[in-house]
Amino acid sequence: xxxxxxxxxxxxxxxxxxxxxxxxxxxxxxxxxxxxxxxxxxxxxxxxxxxxxxxxxxxxxxxxxxxxxxxxxxxxxxxxxxxxxxxxxxxxxxxxxxxxxxxxxxxxxxxxxxxxxxxxxxxxxxxxxxxxxxxxxxxxxxxxxxxxxxxxxxxxxxxxxxxxxxxxxxxxxxxxxxxxxxxxxxxxxxxxxxxxxxxxxxxxxxxxxxxxxxxxxxxxxxxxxxxxxxxxxxxxxxxxxxxxxxxxxxxxxxxxxxxxxxxxxxxxxxxxxxxxxxxxxxxxxxxxxxxxxxxxxxxxxxxxxxxxxxxxxxxxxxxxxxxxxxxxxxxxxxxxxxxxxxxxxxxxxxxxxxxxxxxxxxxxxxxxxxxxxxxxxxxxxxxxxxxxxxxxxxxxxxxxxxxxxxxxxxxxxxxxxxxxxxxxxxxxxxxxxxxxxxxxxxxxxxxxxxxxxxxxxxxxxxxxxxxxxxx
Amino acid sequence: xxxxxxxxxxxxxxxxxxxxxxxxxxxxxxxxxxxxxxxxxxxxxxxxxxxxxxxxxxxxxxxxxxxxxxxxxxx
Numbered sequence: 001x002x003x004x005x006x007x008x009x010x011x012x013x014x015x016x017x018x019x020x021x022x023x024x025x026x027x028x029x030x031x032x033x034x035x036x037x038x039x040x041x042x043x044x045x046x047x048x049x050x051x052x053x054x055x056x057x058x059x060x061x062x063x064x065x066x067x068x069x070x071x072x073x074x075x076x077x078x079x080x081x082x083x084x085x086x087x088x089x090x091x092x093x094x095x096x097x098x099x100x101x102x103x104x105x106x107x108x109x110x111x112x113x114x115x116x117x118x119x120x121x122x123x124x125x126x127x128x129x130x131x132x133x134x135x136x137x138x139x140x141x142x143x144x145x146x147x148x149x150x151x152x153x154x155x156x157x158x159x160x161x162x163x164x165x166x167x168x169x170x171x172x173x174x175x176x177x178x179x180x181x182x183x184x185x186x187x188x189x190x191x192x193x194x195x196x197x198x199x200x201x202x203x204x205x206x207x208x209x210x211x212x213x214x215x216x217x218x219x220x221x222x223x224x225x226x227x228x229x230x231x232x233x234x235x236x237x238x239x240x241x242x243x244x245x246x247x248x249x250x251x252x253x254x255x256x257x258x259x260x261x262x263x264x265x266x267x268x269x270x271x272x273x274x275x276x277x278x279x280x281x282x283x284x285x286x287x288x289x290x291x292x293x294x295x296x297x298x299x300x301x302x303x304x305x306x307x308x309x310x311x312x313x314x315x316x317x318x319x320x321x322x323x324x325x326x327x328x329x330x331x332x333x334x335x336x337x338x339x340x341x342x343x344x345x346x347x348x349x350x351x352x353x354x355x356x357x358x359x360x361x362x363x364x365x366x367x368x369x370x371x372x373x374x375x376x377x378x379x380x381x382x383x384x385x386x387x388x389x390x391x392x393x394x395x396x397x398x399x400x401x402x403x404x405x406x407x408x409x410x411x412x413x414x415x416x417x418x419x420x421x422x423x424x425x426x427x428x429x430x431x432x433x434x435x436x437x438x439x440x441x442x443x444x445x446x447x448x449x450x451x452x453x454x455x456x457x458x459x460x461x462x463x464x465x466x467x468x469x470x471x
Numbered sequence: 472x473x474x475x476x477x478x479x480x481x482x483x484x485x486x487x488x489x490x491x492x493x494x495x496x497x498x499x500x501x502x503x504x505x506x507x508x509x510x511x512x513x514x515x516x517x518x519x520x521x522x523x524x525x526x527x528x529x530x531x532x533x534x535x536x537x538x539x540x541x542x543x544x545x546x
Contacts, residue, residue, distance in 0.1 A: 033531030
């Protein structure tokens with residue numbers, strides 16, 4: 001009877017290019033093939049082939065999707081634990097394996113592995129440590145031993161020049177969340193059999209939804225160590241195992257405790273959490289004016305309410321049935337710096353929220369008029385806050401209005417409503433949406449509810465000013 | 472005596488000798504033939520195989536070794 005044969009978690013034929021459709025691409029004597037076989041066998045024994053998703057690293061094992069008849073995901077360098085986190089959290093019943101090398105995990109991916117372990121993600125990480133960058137041709141890795149020669153340490157790794165080798169299992173073991181941390185070695189047959197147990201245990205932990213398991217496997221890289229398969233295993237035992245202690249660091253039943261996944265929120269609850277009001281606008285095309293794409297730039301000092309008025313305008317446009325965008329732009333200062341808001345409204349889908357050539361410019365101060373006067377489209381409109389801007393618009397091919405908004409706002413008792421007065425004036429002058437919409441949106445758009453009343457008064461003032469302006 | 476043996480697929484063996492060194496009964500040798508990949512591949516030679524499976528586990532090639540172990544008489 002067949003006692004051991006190629007596990008069925010492997011494909012029968014490895015459909016990669018080049019010769020040898022039945023063999024892996026690994027060098028003779030490489031440890032990866034052995035680790036693959038141990039994992040595949042465990043998958044077979046546990047009957048989880050349809051649940052397993054491999055997250056492959058960058059390195060020699062990049063091509064592992066040629067071998068495993070499971071789910072496979074090829075991850076950016078070092079990011080396998082991050083990708084695996086996403087999969088594990090999305091697919092509850094998946095068994096996610098992050099298979100990484102030492103350059104990938106302990107070098108570029110140090111942050112990802114530490115944080116995934118710290119969060120206690122339901123993952124199984126197989127960390128194949130051969131103390132060198134294999135695929136790229138034998139450069140020093142974070143785990144390269146002191147004195148070990150590599151392409152980039154031709155005189156041997158030096159602690160001062162190159163730092164000390166990093167013991168990843170010990171490092172992971174300092175964290176609270178992981179349930180299983182073990183270092184194994186492929187140096188001897190006994191070591192391989194112990195690795196087999198650790199591999200199975202680590203997968204079992206995930207099947208039982210215990211948490212994060214980490215298995216470090218010391219593995220030979222005969223080619224880059226410049227040895228044959230037998231010498232490399234001997235060297236592994238005499239050197240790697242001396243520095244990296246082979247043992248079980250942790251094997252516990254429970255991980256960290258907490259609330260876990262966020263509760264499911266209905267649309268209404270979600271809007272409440274986000275503090276926004278549902279879109280009440282109608283999608284009825286017949287009620288809308290055809291405006292094509294209408295671009296507005298509101299510019300002034302920070303603190304003049306430029307941004308809030310921009311949001312207000314965009315919300316009005318949305319309520320009137322248009323698509324709209326709002327794009328703020330301001331200096332680093334909270335008050336007094338330059339600031340402008342770009343608002344685009346359209347009957348159609350909006351390609352960009354950036355406004356280079358506005359149809360309407362609302363200039364709340366002199367620098368704004370100086371900066372943007374010439375960018376207004378021909379036949380466009382410029383509305384000037386004449387309380388602050390003393391000069392007149394020099395262009396003759398645009399419609400110009402002068403509104404002493406700041407003075408009017410001061411009379412109403414709230415200087416910050418100057419821009420709202422101009423917005424009401426704008427609504428009347430352009431006729432894209434009615435002042436009634438503006439009045440309806442103000443209570444929703446203004447964050448601080450005690451100013452709603454003042455803003456409504458400002459709208460009335462702007463409306464009345466326009467009626468007088470026409471006479 | 473139980474008849475245990477291994478099937479060793481020479482066409483996929485890379486001749487790394489790991490199984491040769493690991494076999495407790497010295498049942499495996501490196502032959503003189505060369506396969507299509509250019510490796511002098513391993514061969515199952517000597518009797519005395521106990522079907523322990525060590526060669527299977529240490530071998531880095533997933534498809535090379537199959538271990539067949541005779542079921543013991545339950546008398």
